[in-house]
Amino acid sequence: MELKLTLNGRTVTDHIEPGLLLIDFLRSHGCFSVKRGCETSNCGLCTVLMDGRPVLSCSMLAARAAGHSIMTLEGLQEEAADFAGFIADQGADQCGFCNPGFVMNTIALLREIPDPTDDEIRAFLAGNLCRCSGYDGQLRGIRRYLDSKKADASPEKGGSHGA
């Protein structure tokens, strides 16, 4: 069957098998940030944005994405670069395997809740599993990023942006 969707801002058309999963479609189109992890819809590693909402590409038929917009980390490098350095500075991505999924879901979090509390960060990222870090590093990194944004926005403090 034919599938037509928007991938990272570009229209893509391809012939697919009906049972093809979105993750396999994306990887076959060069989106290698989208990784296969648990395959039981639990780990968040394969997170992509569909029409701006985070979804698990390992559990969605590619055919269902027809006509929709799919964004992967390849298409969101600039937005990710804003805060990814802060997470790296906290040693949060030790092996790095979970990182693309975390970054994608953090983008979704910050779009939906621009100034989240720690509890809101924990709740939003609860579907992203990391076996190295215990999650504290990711939380600290996002918190530092948000604090730095506030400092930048404050005219009194004069904005010292650094990761």
Added chain:
Amino acid sequence: MMNIQNYVQAESLEEAYQLNQKRSGRIIGGMLWMKMARNTVGTAIDLCRLGLDTIEETEDEFSIGAMAALRQLEQHPGLNAWTKGAAARAVQDIVGVQFRNMATVGGSVWGRFGFSDVLTFLLSLDTYVELYRGGLLPLEEFASLKKDNDILVRIHIRKKPGAFVYQAMRNQRTDFPVLTCALSRMEDGYRTVIGARPGRALVLRDETNLLAGGITEESAEAFASWAAERIPVGSNLRGSAAYRTQLVRVLVKRGLLELGGKETWN
């Protein structure tokens, strides 16, 4: 992973219904549970183009399309105002945001899964299912039926005035629940729903009028103990039957005290 031979986005409920009459046809919801199966599906029937992904509120009811996501239940302002946040509490620990953006209310209800937070919660309200051919049916009746080839179209929650509480016990956040517990007080009395027993959720009413005089520490304790005796529970890898019996007592008591405005646990 199941093997899908053909995929159709149905143009109408009638088309979906006809395709679903064949043995090899399967309606797909969020596909999160279904994809774990190792079987062959002749035609995967997708309802995603039928406008069933909304929650509509009228003066009398909430009408939830079968394809509405659990995240929509969690975030719907009207439903959460009506249930005082019980709708959000019922789903907020189901895996993660990404999962809840995909899992559908219809899939959860149609599956009648024992572990379902959604079924437990909806059974505590005045809820009906709308089937394409079967029409309107009380959810409590639907939950006890075997699956057939009809199509779940919408879920209707009638706005019967009342108070609603949701509690669940998990070994770890985002895991399957060890026990789920939803309570309500509506004009026709109290309703206690226990799920993840680990069997399908059951509804218990105040048959012995233990709560007839209102909710006090003593009446909540008495009803919770009675519920723990009445609710059949079993063992699985998440908890033993004995542990679940204790949980029934604790969660029902906590829920009742919250319902009565005595304590807040969430």
